[in-house]
Amino acid sequence: MGHAEAIATGRLGLSELAPRVVQSEIRAMTVECDRVGGVNLAQGVCDTEVPAVVAEGAIKAIHDGLNIYTRLDGIARLRNAIAAKVERTLGISVDPDREVLVTSGTTGGFHAVAMALLNPGDEALVFEPFYGYHANTLRSVRAIPVPVALQEPDWALSLDAVRAAITPRTRAMVINTPVNPCGKVFTRAELEGLAEIAQEFDLFVFTDEIYEHFIYGGAKHISPATIPGMRERTIVMSGFSKTFSVTGWRVGYLLADSKWLGSIGYFHDLLYVCAPAPFQHGCADGVEQLGPEFYANLAHDHEAKRTMIVDALRIAGMTPHVPDGAYYVLASTGDLPGNTAAEKARALLAKTGVAAVAGSAFFRPGKGEDLLRFCFAKKDADLAEACRRLKAFAPK
Numbered sequence: 001m002g003h004a005e006a007i008a009t010g011r012l013g014l015s016e017l018a019p020r021v022v023q024s025e026i027r028a029m030t031v032e033c034d035r036v037g038g039v040n041l042a043q044g045v046c047d048t049e050v051p052a053v054v055a056e057g058a059i060k061a062i063h064d065g066l067n068i069y070t071r072l073d074g075i076a077r078l079r080n081a082i083a084a085k086v087e088r089t090l091g092i093s094v095d096p097d098r099e100v101l102v103t104s105g106t107t108g109g110f111h112a113v114a115m116a117l118l119n120p121g122d123e124a125l126v127f128e129p130f131y132g133y134h135a136n137t138l139r140s141v142r143a144i145p146v147p148v149a150l151q152e153p154d155w156a157l158s159l160d161a162v163r164a165a166i167t168p169r170t171r172a173m174v175i176n177t178p179v180n181p182c183g184k185v186f187t188r189a190e191l192e193g194l195a196e197i198a199q200e201f202d203l204f205v206f207t208d209e210i211y212e213h214f215i216y217g218g219a220k221h222i223s224p225a226t227i228p229g230m231r232e233r234t235i236v237m238s239g240f241s242k243t244f245s246v247t248g249w250r251v252g253y254l255l256a257d258s259k260w261l262g263s264i265g266y267f268h269d270l271l272y273v274c275a276p277a278p279f280q281h282g283c284a285d286g287v288e289q290l291g292p293e294f295y296a297n298l299a300h301d302h303e304a305k306r307t308m309i310v311d312a313l314r315i316a317g318m319t320p321h322v323p324d325g326a327y328y329v330l331a332s333t334g335d336l337p338g339n340t341a342a343e344k345a346r347a348l349l350a351k352t353g354v355a356a357v358a359g360s361a362f363f364r365p366g367k368g369e370d371l372l373r374f375c376f377a378k379k380d381a382d383l384a385e386a387c388r389r390l391k392a393f394a395p396k
């Protein structure tokens with residue numbers, strides 16, 4: 001084909017994928033909230049304090065000249081600290097040299113996992129409501145997210161529904177525990193049921209455990225990798241964004257059998273080269289120096305914030321699903337005007353100045369239209385202001 005002909009056939013254009021990967025509703029609400037000067041409970045920005053040891057560790061690293069590329073799997077001190085921590089908190093023992101990868105956030109970790117382990121057309125189960133990035137990351141490697149609905153009101157898991165969703169193309173399931181957006185914490189019995197299915201159909205299990213320290217009431221976080229027989233097929237992904245309130249730093253990690261970790265690491269290198277060097281040092285200081293009381297306080301403080309938002313939503317005439325973990329509440333919208341959740345979210349923002357995310361962002365098309373998601377990882381003063389505004393909206 002000649003040059004002129006090539007131009008005539010219109011080769012310039014977006015990929016087939018691009019029209020399906022658009023600005024998330026969460027970011028869109030943040031833009032709208034800023035425009036009207038509201039309180040943003042939409043994005044999981046987590047603007048609580050960064051622990052001093054973590055912030056000072058990063059600043060010191062910059063001054064000490066630790067600003068260059070790190071090894072592709074991360075600095076040894078952080079990998080060692082992560083290995084010691086996961087042994088202590090999850091009961092997983094890993095080799096810090098062969099089974100730990102420091103990543104550019106959990107997001108970067110999952111992208112590298114998907115590139116290294118999935119082929120175009122592979123199907124991966126995601127439990128619905130799901131975190132949009134999981135579905136879109138799968139799509140971005142031309143894999144297919146297959147939603148399996150959790151049952152309202154308490155987001156119960158149906159193992160029959162999981163089995164029904166499996167096809168010859170199924171290669172993996174994605175488990176996010178605790179769940180963004182609904183706050184479900186998968187129980188040991190549920191994880192054992194899923195493990196049995198994963199073994200029967202020879203599936204990978206990708207677990208996103210970024211909210212592992214945000215656990216309330218009597219709930220307990222269990223890593224699916226600790227279910228007997230699951231280590232080899234489970235890739236555990238987590239990170240420091242939420243635990244240390246450093247969402248903009250982009251430091252996470254994953255644990256995987258050394259059979260998979262090498263290739264995942266190469267793809268991570270290709271995409272990100274390494275997680276930011278001085279921030280790896282700050283996180284290493286935090287993991288080394290912050291004891292169990294830090295994590296207990298984190299859960300305790302957020303449990304109090306959960307009570308504040310749940311009470312305010314009830315007074316405002318909505319019906320919150322009280323979460324056992326993570327830091328979001330999904331609430332039924334009551335009689336907010338609008339046909340869709342996005343319209344209802346905008347109506348709430350206009351009436352109260354509080355931004356929430358449309359529940360539909362977490363479901364397949366047509367579902368979640370009567371739900372809004374509120375993030376409560378906010379400084380107490382901001383959350384109190386949001387709650388005051390919501391309560392003032394109480395049906396008279």
Ligand code: PLP
Nearest residue numbers: 044105106107131180239241252
């Ligand atoms: N996974 C889940 C379930 C999340 O909710 C979020 C952030 O909202 C992330 C991952 C992002 O993690 P990171 O900042 O480590 O990429």
